[in-house]
Amino acid sequence: MTSRRVFLTGALAAPFVRRSAAKTGYSFAEIERMLERGDIRGRLSKDDLPTPALLLDLDAFEANVAKMARYLKERHRGFRPHGKTHKCSEIAKYLIRAGANGACAAKLSEAEVFARDGVSGILITTPVVGRHKIPRAVRLATRHPDTIFSVDNAANVHDLNDAAAAAKIQLNLAVDLWIGRRTGVPPGEPALGLARLIESLPNVRLAGIQAYSGPASHTVGFENRKRVSEEAMLQAVETRWLFEKHGIPCPLLSGGSTGTYNIDSEIEGVTELQPGSFIFMDLDYNRIGGRDGGEFRDFANSLTVLTTVISRPADDIAIVDGGLKAFSTDKPFVPVAKNLEGVTYSWAGDEHGRLDLSGPARSLKLGDRVEFIVPHCDPSVNLYDRIFCLRGERVETAWKITARGMSQ
């Protein structure tokens, strides 16, 4: 009988849920229809959203963008933020209004979406390879001649040139350098060979160099990171001068990340940076360490996932409705509750998160909301169709994640 008595006491002690059940809830489909009918400004608050929901703190986001734009402008560096982070045409256009040269896109399909929605100055940072994609690349460039494609292979350059010739256009190519662990041709002579090939062909032209060092971006400790990034980027700069020495103009050297924005912008010869995560930030970037020691807090955490407590199996356990499908799990750490002490998240399958509670957090009730900073922003955003943009507690707008799933 004891356990039943405890249980019924728990039931009587949950006035929050009883009281709130009278109001109406919206599904995402209903919110979509509200968005189609016009502005939702003022009609929805954070508390009205079905969870899990992806949230953007607009004040923090705008401050992040303004800070990065001002920082790079003062150092006379261009700024082509990476769209793979947000996959959102509205954000890409916001960044251009804030001074960006355009947007990087990881893949052709992401670029197609951005271009369709009016984003200019797109640089595709991954090689576009094979019969499936080259005709599409040519169609994209026909409509958007300022698009730049990254290349790391001579056969691929020939393919692009042939397809461009058939369409009677010229394609802008950037030589992608192997200074990280992903794609690229080795810096120096091999890169020069590729640049010469581009110069020798009629329907492609050299726009510059694409140089991204994945390992540098997340190296922990500022001095370590500076060493790793400089080692990578100086090879890119030397390759740029090598091109110029051989009479091949190379006006663009694009690279760098959120983690190296205050490193690469000091390197002579790097013309523009392509950071992505600074607009949102995440736990992975917080932990890399700032210039002055401590956590990397140059930009604020503007991105969160809102969840709801849906079960309270014990005094010190709460279950929320966000699991492996609400957060990307590619990092070895877990979501961290925002503005709530005494909560430790652990994965509990595809649909749930388990919270171990201590102190005041033990008062969490069924139906209460818990907001989390995500371990890794890019693939977490890619799980959602909308990002709800908050001004304080009000939903000011909801941007569509237009390139969600566009990894092709």
Next chain:
Amino acid sequence: MTSRRVFLTGALAAPFVRRSAAKTGYSFAEIERMLERGDIRGRLSKDDLPTPALLLDLDAFEANVAKMARYLKERHRGFRPHGKTHKCSEIAKYLIRAGANGACAAKLSEAEVFARDGVSGILITTPVVGRHKIPRAVRLATRHPDTIFSVDNAANVHDLNDAAAAAKIQLNLAVDLWIGRRTGVPPGEPALGLARLIESLPNVRLAGIQAYSGPASHTVGFENRKRVSEEAMLQAVETRWLFEKHGIPCPLLSGGSTGTYNIDSEIEGVTELQPGSFIFMDLDYNRIGGRDGGEFRDFANSLTVLTTVISRPADDIAIVDGGLKAFSTDKPFVPVAKNLEGVTYSWAGDEHGRLDLSGPARSLKLGDRVEFIVPHCDPSVNLYDRIFCLRGERVETAWKITARGMSQ
């Protein structure tokens, strides 16, 4: 000069790409338009698909479904496969045609999509809590009176009853048991208390018991798994008999998983199983071990992700276009190439995978396709909008993953 000579030789030695560039590639948007215009049967082959693409081997899928349906029918057990695995209304309906009682849905929003598309007999396995969702639950049940909702909390039962009373309907509730690590009320007396409460209220009625043991499903080794699952499910069976002993009819006891299909179906009192992954299989399930030792191979791997080699930075390295956004990364192991020896995948960021090559795999060329079995099927499927259904190399159809992203 050496490196440049090697480089140009490499270019001349890539006839595959040169030859194939003449054909036309389809974007997913173009394939969507083909699908809207009618059947794509016979028009597309696997080789036409832009990558990364989610593939289903229809022969293997159909055999998996037939095997499970036959197995459970022979043992006089019902079958309500879990829709969180496929999130695809077409697959849910296929399973019902194969004999399933309906479909489980993890969340309300998933159930809303299935119901809209004509799936009957939906059991929502996660409690539906709070003012955001209860009105929607009532709307769903008004249109689809056979829907069953899981509950583990008395306050929530009162909320559901009040909302159902206002709508002048009755809701079917299943008592969700805490026999795993997610949601539920403890078995025995606490569960009986909740069942009695349901019986005492006019607008809810007891449909039965929901009992899922997450830990059992993936316990490695058949005998270990049998022990863990029996320990969990026997508590559920005893709770069912306890209800009946107190005069509360309990016709339904739903639980079990792909990993325990041949364990739970032997337990007297379990009325139906709710496996999900058996239709697709994944590396996580392969490794749990079968009844007769070795890997768990009772069902075939029908689900894969197709990628393309987009860079060949070294003789023993290939880069493919599938990374953290193409595969779920919640398991501590990596995608495994299907029908290709000498390939070791490692993560290379959001957009790329790195393949370390040995033996014949070293002949992989730019543009070649590599197909991977996924570590964990459910959250991988949730990354895609379409699953391309293959009969051999031909695309027979492409099902929309209608509840993709529906984690609310």
